[in-house]
Amino acid sequence: MPGGGSRAPGSGAPGSRPGSRVAVVTGAARGIGELLVRGLSGRGLRVALVGLEPERMREVADSLPGPALVLPADVTDPAAMREAARRVREDFGRVDVVVANAGVATGGPFADSDDATWRRVIEVNLIGSAATCRAFLPDLLESRGYFLQVASLAAIVPAPMMSAYCASKSGAEAFAHALRAEVGHRGVDVGVAYLSWTDTDMVRGADEDPVLGGRRSNLPWPANRTYPAGPAVDRLVAGIERRAAHVYGQRWLRGMQALRPLLPAVLGTLGKREMRRLPPGPAGGTPPGLVGAGGAADERSRTGPDPAPEPAPES
Numbered sequence: 064m065p066g067g068g069s070r071a072p073g074s075g076a077p078g079s080r081p082g083s084r085v086a087v088v089t090g091a092a093r094g095i096g097e098l099l100v101r102g103l104s105g106r107g108l109r110v111a112l113v114g115l116e117p118e119r120m121r122e123v124a125d126s127l128p129g130p131a132l133v134l135p136a137d138v139t140d141p142a143a144m145r146e147a148a149r150r151v152r153e154d155f156g157r158v159d160v161v162v163a164n165a166g167v168a169t170g171g172p173f174a175d176s177d178d179a180t181w182r183r184v185i186e187v188n189l190i191g192s193a194a195t196c197r198a199f200l201p202d203l204l205e206s207r208g209y210f211l212q213v214a215s216l217a218a219i220v221p222a223p224m225m226s227a228y229c230a231s232k233s234g235a236e237a238f239a240h241a242l243r244a245e246v247g248h249r250g251v252d253v254g255v256a257y258l259s260w261t262d263t264d265m266v267r268g269a270d271e272d273p274v275l276g277g278r279r280s281n282l283p284w285p286a287n288r289t290y291p292a293g294p295a296v297d298r299l300v301a302g303i304e305r306r307a308a309h310v311y312g313q314r315w316l317r318g319m320q321a322l323r324p325l326l327p328a329v330l331g332t333l334g335k336r337e338m339r340r341l342p343p344g345p346a347g348g349t350p351p352g353l354v355g356a357g358g359a360a361d362e363r364s365r366t367g368p369d370p371a372p373e374p375a376p377e378s
Contacts (some may be wrong), residue, residue, distance in 0.1 A: 083129075085109045085155045086303075087147075089138050089195055090165030092116035093357055094263035095213065095299075097123050098292055099162055102300035104129045111151045113138070113195075114165065115364045130155075137364060138165045138191030144198035151202070158202035160303055163192040163235070164213040167353045167361050168265055173226045180352055181227045187361065188231030193238060200246070207250030209306045211299070212239035216259045219319050220326055243308065256299050258312035260289045265355040285315055 090096035091112035124131035136143040243253035295312030302310030
């Protein structure tokens, strides 16, 4: 586990309400994760931030109204996640809510995709969610707590050009449904959160991608819009409070569930039309990597920082 845990000022100090509930959020450095941390802390929960960007997470933790614990960890590393769970247990004494939010994305035709990048999306979004749950499930069983899996419109709509992301989010959704059936009788509730295109670093990165950005504008309304993150996260926080089985960041997503049987055929027809318009070969000659600032942080965590440029020779 890179680095160690870090308390925000006041964490563990007298008056930090040791009996109050504790929430763990992965992918907490930015985007939906950061806003979830802020929303839950604002409702009186002590929060643990798990992610790959320790300095950014410390900035978030320092600005919260209540106690916070910063835990740098890669959700795909089971040992790191077990250590994170141990630290939360040691510092806060319990875990009531776990939000498996960490996620990365890439796009483009599967035939042109980079194998390592495609696999990484599955590893973070699906296997990372399972590793998160495995590490914290004993605590949730003890507290009779709540596990929320952040999925996506991509779990409902098998969109072309997003095979890795759709597969990972569909898998994560199925994992959460199976888990609910396994642990419900032991007092643990499991929910799935669905979000459409929401204004985060990941979505902005996708819009800057030469392939994904152009294709998204051709989606039918309301799926072609980018929605503000604040109201979506407010709905997720409210869903966490009521331990909901399903939470929709945008209200219209609820109606998409009824259309699921029809979507593969519809998207197959529309996809053929869209793919005929796409120039052959990956854009720019190279397969796209992980999109957005969070994707860049994930790639740095595995490959190290970019090497410093060579100094220019003196003339």
